[in-house]
Amino acid sequence: MSEPGPLSASIIGSFAYLTVKDRLPVIVTRVIDQLYRERINIVDKYGEAATEGCKEVIGRLSQLKNAIQTNKPLELLEATDPLSPCDDSHVWNRHFEEYISTYEVPPKWFTAPWMYVECFMYAHIHESFYLCPALKDFDPFCEQKQKALLESLSATETLAQHVLSVCSSLPSLTQEQLRQHVINLIEISVWGNKCDLSISSGEERSPETDLLVSLDSLRPYILVNHSSPLWQLLVSLPEDQRDIVLVLDNAGFELVTDLCLMMLLTEAGLTTSLTFHVKTRPWFVSDTTHADLFWTLDTLREKGGACSEIGNKWKKYIEDGQWKVCESSFWTTPIPYSQMSTVDPNLYSQLSKASLIIFKGDLNYRKLTGDLDWPTTTNFEQALRGFCVAPLLVLRTLKGGPVVGMAERQAEDLATTVRDWNTSGEYGVIQLCTFS
Numbered sequence: 001m002s003e004p005g006p007l008s009a010s011i012i013g014s015f016a017y018l019t020v021k022d023r024l025p026v027i028v029t030r031v032i033d034q035l036y037r038e039r040i041n042i043v044d045k046y047g048e049a050a051t052e053g054c055k056e057v058i059g060r061l062s063q064l065k066n067a068i069q070t071n072k073p074l075e076l077l078e079a080t081d082p083l084s085p086c087d088d089s090h091v092w093n094r095h096f097e098e099y100i101s102t103y104e105v106p107p108k109w110f111t112a113p114w115m116y117v118e119c120f121m122y123a124h125i126h127e128s129f130y131l132c133p134a135l136k137d138f139d140p141f142c143e144q145k146q147k148a149l150l151e152s153l154s155a156t157e158t159l160a161q162h163v164l165s166v167c168s169s170l171p172s173l174t175q176e177q178l179r180q181h182v183i184n185l186i187e188i189s190v191w192g193n194k195c196d197l198s199i200s201s202g203e204e205r206s207p208e209t210d211l212l213v214s215l216d217s218l219r220p221y222i223l224v225n226h227s228s229p230l231w232q233l234l235v236s237l238p239e240d241q242r243d244i245v246l247v248l249d250n251a252g253f254e255l256v257t258d259l260c261l262m263m264l265l266t267e268a269g270l271t272t273s274l275t276f277h278v279k280t281r282p283w284f285v286s287d288t289t290h291a292d293l294f295w296t297l298d299t300l301r302e303k304g305g306a307c308s309e310i311g312n313k314w315k316k317y318i319e320d321g322q323w324k325v326c327e328s329s330f331w332t333t334p335i336p337y338s339q340m341s342t343v344d345p346n347l348y349s350q351l352s353k354a355s356l357i358i359f360k361g362d363l364n365y366r367k368l369t370g371d372l373d374w375p376t377t378t379n380f381e382q383a384l385r386g387f388c389v390a391p392l393l394v395l396r397t398l399k400g401g402p403v404v405g406m407a408e409r410q411a412e413d414l415a416t417t418v419r420d421w422n423t424s425g426e427y428g429v430i431q432l433c434t435f436s
Ligand SMILES: O=P(O)(O)OC[C@@]1(O)O[C@H](CO)[C@@H](O)[C@@H]1O
Pocket: 019, 023, 118, 193, 196, 197, 198, 199, 200, 249, 250, 284, 360, 361, 362, 363, 364, 366, 396, 397, 399, 400, 401
């Protein structure tokens, strides 16, 4: 079967089109407004040079917004510090040149692949700050990411109490009871992915106070559910081969749900080594950077109650080396994961040692499947196009992009009653590929 083409904004009315036409300009505008509104505080924090810096960045972002809205060609990024992991302008410029040599025209916002242009916008936003010495470390999404956690502390306290209670009862749990608790936290990690500021263009999506009570009613909304084979994989791993990698998605409550799940797997001995991958630049509004992860730990530790207990425990896992935190600029390029072995062989080699790689969220799913316009019944392994680096699991709610591995007629039947089932975030997948 020949492969489908990439999703792009060239199809008027498509989700990609509405994203590029409506949501991306709003995201850029929010950054411009924040710089203007907070310029005094920013100068206080970053020094007098930030006065001119804010003007420069506002100018660059205003040009970016206009370029998107008028479908201008994308531009080359300006190389500044090739030795810095934050400066991968050479990767983007190579991608730009390859596009031109393939299509003989420069990439444009409404015609180039959606994945390329959406990722490029965030790289361009980052570069706008990076080119300004006073503001090179400024995260324009930090305020929104921190607000997202602070406004979900009630749900966090409830979840923390639950996971601490389960962990303290581990010695008395049967295998079946442990399985149920693990699956509950997997499902909570899926629903945590609804709290994503890119899809909402930064509008808050605070979680329900206690997701636990809703799991039974939410389970039918999991359209592909590989919880059982996942459990079988976890309990069948030899004790010395329980290295799990978690490629994180959003900061805020989603990050809390992810770390709660990882805490249970750690305390239950289902993993002996955990590696988290964070982003090296502000990305898709809410994606977790190294700074976000450690701010979250510190905020929980200062909160008191069960939040402090889990914050202290998580910090100790990291200090003891049980949990490792990694960064790779590969995660913030537009390159599909099927090309990782050639584009970033070191990262590929590192991931190949994992017993299980867990990818969170839509964007990871889109990059795993190349953001191609696959039929929903496409076999998941086929859609991975050779990215079989290790057994992998995706936990995501559907907020845009391909969905594969569904049953015949499942998507069509759903669409007769729910028009936006694959973009609303109300549905999710727990999708495993073991390549067996
Ligand atoms: O990876 P995440 O945080 O789950 O979602 C990323 C996302 O918000 O960005 C794109 C829309 O702009 C979609 O892929 C998806 O909705």
